[in-house]
Amino acid sequence: MNAALLAPKAILGIKEDRQELSAPAVIDTSLVHPIAQPTKAHVRHLDFWYGTHQILHDVSLEIKEHCVTALIGPSGCGKTTLLRCFNRMHDLYPGNCYGGEIILNPDGLNIVCPTTDPLEMRMRIGMVFQKPNPYPKSIFENVAFGLRLRGVKGSELRDRVEWALQSAALWEETKDRLNENALSLSGGQQQRLCIARALATLPEILLLDEPTSALDPIATARIEELIDELRGRLTIIIVTHNMAQAQRVADVTAFMYLGRLVEIGPTKQIFENAAQELTREYVQGRFG
Amino acid sequence: MENMRQAIARRRRVDLIFHVLGAICTSVGIVTIALLLGFLIVKGANRISWEFFSSYPSRFPHKSGILPALVGSGLVMFVTSLLAIPIGIAAAIFLDEYAPRNWFSSLIELNITNLAGVPSIIYGLMALGVVVYWMGLGRSIAAAGITLALLILPIVITATREALRSIPREIREAAMAQGATRWQMVRHHLLPYSLSGIATGVIIALSRAIGETAPLITIGALSFIAFLPPAPIQSQPPFLSFEWLSSPFTVLPIQVFNWVSRPQPAFHEVAAAAAVVLIVFTLLLNSTAMILRKRARSRISW
Numbered sequence: 001m002n003a004a005l006l007a008p009k010a011i012l013g014i015k016e017d018r019q020e021l022s023a024p025a026v027i028d029t030s031l032v033h034p035i036a037q038p039t040k041a042h043v044r045h046l047d048f049w050y051g052t053h054q055i056l057h058d059v060s061l062e063i064k065e066h067c068v069t070a071l072i073g074p075s076g077c078g079k080t081t082l083l084r085c086f087n088r089m090h091d092l093y094p095g096n097c098y099g100g101e102i103i104l105n106p107d108g109l110n111i112v113c114p115t116t117d118p119l120e121m122r123m124r125i126g127m128v129f130q131k132p133n134p135y136p137k138s139i140f141e142n143v144a145f146g147l148r149l150r151g152v153k154g155s156e157l158r159d160r161v162e163w164a165l166q167s168a169a170l171w172e173e174t175k176d177r178l179n180e181n182a183l184s185l186s187g188g189q190q191q192r193l194c195i196a197r198a199l200a201t202l203p204e205i206l207l208l209d210e211p212t213s214a215l216d217p218i219a220t221a222r223i224e225e226l227i228d229e230l231r232g233r234l235t236i237i238i239v240t241h242n243m244a245q246a247q248r249v250a251d252v253t254a255f256m257y258l259g260r261l262v263e264i265g266p267t268k269q270i271f272e273n274a275a276q277e278l279t280r281e282y283v284q285g286r287f288g
Numbered sequence: 289m290e291n292m293r294q295a296i297a298r299r300r301r302v303d304l305i306f307h308v309l310g311a312i313c314t315s316v317g318i319v320t321i322a323l324l325l326g327f328l329i330v331k332g333a334n335r336i337s338w339e340f341f342s343s344y345p346s347r348f349p350h351k352s353g354i355l356p357a358l359v360g361s362g363l364v365m366f367v368t369s370l371l372a373i374p375i376g377i378a379a380a381i382f383l384d385e386y387a388p389r390n391w392f393s394s395l396i397e398l399n400i401t402n403l404a405g406v407p408s409i410i411y412g413l414m415a416l417g418v419v420v421y422w423m424g425l426g427r428s429i430a431a432a433g434i435t436l437a438l439l440i441l442p443i444v445i446t447a448t449r450e451a452l453r454s455i456p457r458e459i460r461e462a463a464m465a466q467g468a469t470r471w472q473m474v475r476h477h478l479l480p481y482s483l484s485g486i487a488t489g490v491i492i493a494l495s496r497a498i499g500e501t502a503p504l505i506t507i508g509a510l511s512f513i514a515f516l517p518p519a520p521i522q523s524q525p526p527f528l529s530f531e532w533l534s535s536p537f538t539v540l541p542i543q544v545f546n547w548v549s550r551p552q553p554a555f556h557e558v559a560a561a562a563a564v565v566l567i568v569f570t571l572l573l574n575s576t577a578m579i580l581r582k583r584a585r586s587r588i589s590w
Contacts (some may be wrong), residue, residue, distance in 0.1 A: 034471070129462065133461070146467070
C-alpha cells in the first residue's frame with residue numbers, strides 16, 4: 001500500500017528529464033537484450049490523451065521481431081491503451097489523440113502519424129480481444145471475413161482458412177463442423193478461433209489483449225501453448241495481468257505503471273533481477 | 289417467532305393483492321381486443337365472402353365490396369415501405385455508426401424522438417401543403433405513400449437503432465480491427481445480425497401505417513371509389529407503368545369510416561366486415577413481428 005502511494009512520486013522524480021528517461025530505456029532493450037533480433041516496432045516518446053486526460057506519458061520501447069513481448073502492470077496502468085495504439089483502435093472513438101511515434105519496420109512508417117492510414121495498420125497488425133468475440137456466423141466465415149476483405153476467393157480462400165485453423169490448433173476440432181455457428185464453440189475454442197481469424201491474414205504483429213482472462217485454466221494452457229508455437233514466426237505483443245503467464249510465454253517483459261514505462265527487459269531479468277525497485281515490488285506481488 | 293410469522297403472512301397478503309390486481313389490469317387489454325373482434329365478427333361475419341373482396345362499393349349495401357380499398361391500401365403500403373424502410377435504416381445507421389457525438393447529433397436524435405409523438409393529423413396538414421400542392425403530386429397514391437412514410441420514419445429509425453445497439457461493441461471492434469471500413473462492418477456484420485430486430489420494427493411501423501386514417505383524409509383520399517388504379521404491368525411495351533402512382537385512391541380505414549357514417553344499418557354490417565379484414569391484417573403483421581423477434585433472440589445470444 002505504501003509502495004503504491006510512494007511509487008508515482010518516485011517515477012515522476014526519475015522521469016522529469018526527458019533525456020534521462022529515454023536514454024536508459026533504449027539502452028535497456030538494445031544493449032542488454034539477449035535476443036539479437038531486429039526491431040519490428042520502435043515506440044518513441046509516445047503520449048496518448050483521452051480528451052484532456054493524458055493516459056500514456058512518454059513511453060519508449062522496442063518490440064523485437066518474432067519475439068513475444070508481454071506488457072504487465074496493475075489495472076489502469078495503460079498497458080491495453082498502449083496495445084491499442086499499435087493498430088490505431090483509438091481512432092474509432094472521438095477525443096483521442098496521439099503524441100510521439102511508433103515506427104513500424106521495415107518500411108519505417110510512423111503508425112500513429114495522422115497521415116498514416118489506420119486501415120492499412122489494421123490490415124498489417126492483427127488483434128485478439130480480452131473477451132472472445134467471434135462473429136455470430138459459421139466457423140468458416142469467421143476466418144474467411146478478413147481474407148475476403150483482401151480479395152481472396154475460391155479454393156485459395158478455403159486453403160487459407162484451413163491453414164489458419166491449423167495454425168491456431170483448432171482444425172482437428174472444427175474440420176467437420178465448419179458451417180456451424182461459431183457461438184456453438186466453447187469459450188476457449190472461440191478464443192482460438194479469434195486467433196485463427198487474426199492469423200489468417202498473415203499479420204506482421206499480433207496484438208493479444210489479455211486473451212485468457214475470460215477462460216478457464218485448461219483453455220488458458222492451450223492458448224499459451226499456441227503462443228509458444230507461434231514464437232519465432234510472428235511478432236506478438238501480449239497484455240496480461242497474470243504475472244505467471246508473462247513468465248511462461250514472454251521473451252521480453254515491459255512493466256508499466258500509471259501510464260509510464262518503468263522497465264523493459266528479458267523476462268527472466270524483469271522477474272528475477274529487475275533494475276527498478278518498483279518493478280521488483282510489483283513482480284513480487286507487493287502491490288498491484 | 290409468532291410476530292415473524294404474522295409479518296410474513298401480512299407480506300404474503302400484500303403480494304397476493306398485487307398478483308390479483310395485476311392480473312385484472314392485464315386482462316383489460318385482452319378482454320378489449322376479444323370483445324372488439326367478437327363484436328365485429330358477429331356483426332359482419334356473414335358479409336365476408338369472395339364477392340365482398342372482389343366488388344366495388346355500391347349504393348346497395350348487399351352489393352358493396354372492398355376491392356378498391358384493398359388495392360389502395362396495398363399500393364399505398366408498397367410506396368410507404370419503399371420509401372420508409374431504406375431511408376429509415378440508412379438514417380439509423382448514419383446516426384449510430386457514422387455521426388460524431390456532438391450537440392447537433394443530439395438535437396437530431398431529440399427531434400426524431402419528438403417526431404414519433406407528433407399527432408398524425410399534423411403529418412396530414414404538412415403533406416397537404418408540401419406533397420399535394422407544393423410538389424404537385426395531387427391527391428394520389430404517391431402523395432399518400434410519402435405521407436405515411438414520413439409518419440412511420442421515426443418508428444423505423446428508432447427500431448433500427450435499438451437493434452443496432454443490441455450488438456456488442458466487441459463485434460464492431462473485431463471487424464474494424466481486421467481492417468474493414470465502416471461500411472463493410474455495417475454491410476457484413478451489423479445489418480445481418482440486426483436484421484430480425486429491424487424487420488420487427490419495420491413491420492410494427494407498417495401495421496401502424498395500414499390503420500392510419502386522419503392524414504389520408506387530410507390529403508384528400510376519396511371515400512367512394514368505383515375504379516381501380518391503372519395496372520402497373522401492361523401487355524404492351526414498355527410493360528411497366530407508373531400511372532397508378534398518380535391515381536386517386538381509397539384505403540380500408542377510410543372505406544370503413546365512410547360506411548359507418550351512412551344512416552342505413554345494413555351499411556354498418558359492411559363496415560364491420562371491412563373492419564374485421566383490417567384488424568386481421570394488423571394482427572397478422574404483428575404476429576409476424578413477434579415470431580421474428582423470438583427467432584432473433586433464440587438464434588443470436590451475445
